[in-house]
Amino acid sequence: MKKIQILGTGCAKCQKLAAVAEEAAKAIGTPYELQKVTDIKQIMSFKVMSTPALVVDGVVKLTGRVPTIDEAKQLMG
Amino acid sequence: MKPSVTSLSSIRLCAVVFGLAVWWLFYRHLAEFAGWLTHAVFGLERGSHLGASVEFFVFEAPKVMMLLVLVVFGVGIVRTFFTPERTRQLLAGRRESVGNVLAAFLGTVTPFCSCSAVPLFIGFVTAGVPLGVTFSFLISAPMVNEVALVLLFGMFGWKVAGLYLGLGLIIAIIAGWILGRLRLEKYVESWVYENGTPADVAEGAEVPALRWSDRLQAGMVAVGEIVGRVWIYVLLGIAVGAGIHGFVPENFMASLMGRGAWWSVPLAVLLGVPMYANAASIIPIVQALLGKGAALGTVLAFMMAVIGLSLPEAIILRQVLKPRLIATFFGVVAGGIVLVGYIFNFVL
Numbered sequence: 001m002k003k004i005q006i007l008g009t010g011c012a013k014c015q016k017l018a019a020v021a022e023e024a025a026k027a028i029g030t031p032y033e034l035q036k037v038t039d040i041k042q043i044m045s046f047k048v049m050s051t052p053a054l055v056v057d058g059v060v061k062l063t064g065r066v067p068t069i070d071e072a073k074q075l076m077g
Numbered sequence: 078m079k080p081s082v083t084s085l086s087s088i089r090l091c092a093v094v095f096g097l098a099v100w101w102l103f104y105r106h107l108a109e110f111a112g113w114l115t116h117a118v119f120g121l122e123r124g125s126h127l128g129a130s131v132e133f134f135v136f137e138a139p140k141v142m143m144l145l146v147l148v149v150f151g152v153g154i155v156r157t158f159f160t161p162e163r164t165r166q167l168l169a170g171r172r173e174s175v176g177n178v179l180a181a182f183l184g185t186v187t188p189f190c191s192c193s194a195v196p197l198f199i200g201f202v203t204a205g206v207p208l209g210v211t212f213s214f215l216i217s218a219p220m221v222n223e224v225a226l227v228l229l230f231g232m233f234g235w236k237v238a239g240l241y242l243g244l245g246l247i248i249a250i251i252a253g254w255i256l257g258r259l260r261l262e263k264y265v266e267s268w269v270y271e272n273g274t275p276a277d278v279a280e281g282a283e284v285p286a287l288r289w290s291d292r293l294q295a296g297m298v299a300v301g302e303i304v305g306r307v308w309i310y311v312l313l314g315i316a317v318g319a320g321i322h323g324f325v326p327e328n329f330m331a332s333l334m335g336r337g338a339w340w341s342v343p344l345a346v347l348l349g350v351p352m353y354a355n356a357a358s359i360i361p362i363v364q365a366l367l368g369k370g371a372a373l374g375t376v377l378a379f380m381m382a383v384i385g386l387s388l389p390e391a392i393i394l395r396q397v398l399k400p401r402l403i404a405t406f407f408g409v410v411a412g413g414i415v416l417v418g419y420i421f422n423f424v425l
Contacts, residue, residue: 011192049200051193
């Protein structure tokens, strides 16, 4: 089970990243769990400086932008 | 590098060069094109109200849109050379005066979205970037932006655009310096400093080495994103401007917002702060005010207040700053904007 976390305080780009991540995860076909982290203290515990950020299994994979679905698949796979 | 990647990037490069050539050709002949379209195709008389308005629109709208695409593309590429992490590295431990100047300049080229102002603020101050220097960055990043500059350049010429850029930087530098002098660290929420220093690059985050084709790609993405969001406001603004150009008598607003009315600058700033808009969407208002004889300083002050300071930003920053610090921040920046407005109106 992959744990996907989207860090962001709820801006438009964060929603977009969540959608892209979900689609990529479905395309890969592994079971996953998607969580949106919106609390700023929790976000800062990942030591990121720009949101939105994509975290897979506790590892920060991408910050500050929305990837393409292909790129997201690579980051998760 | 795989051969397919190479050929793909050279195709992309050729496309960019070709695009620039076509752009230049079109841009040079826009005025003739607009005149021809208005008088020969639409059959409007030279010197008529409607003719003047239509010609203004069919000239200005493509001109500004073309400038916008080119500049946003260029800035999109420039921004791939800067990340918040690298900017922080450049600013950490700087002395205040030099730091303020550097922060104001970096604020204009570092990718920044006001929605991530809080993580950025925490990342800066915990890494040892002085508070005042951090503010210089936070002031210049939203206020001096490429869309505002293109619109000002397209509609009022390079002098006004240059003044906006220069004065925006000066406000960011001086306001940040003053805020640093005021020793306001105690008004930062205490949990901010308890977090420890974020790593230079987020742990485990992919930092792919960018190729030129990636940077060009980033430029295209920026065009799609930014131009896609603002084009409607730009056209609206030019349409309003076109109407004014043809129909409204000059000096209509002169008594209300002209040089003579001393209270117009603070009033413009006071009205501007609670408004939240991107640079593009206030251009219709700016156009309308200036076209009717409002003073340039007043209008620029209004524009700076709208895009540089906003209530939503204050609410976002409330998570890390105590109300007193937010009030001081807004007060100092608003004061700077008012001053700039006066300098424009009375000195120049």
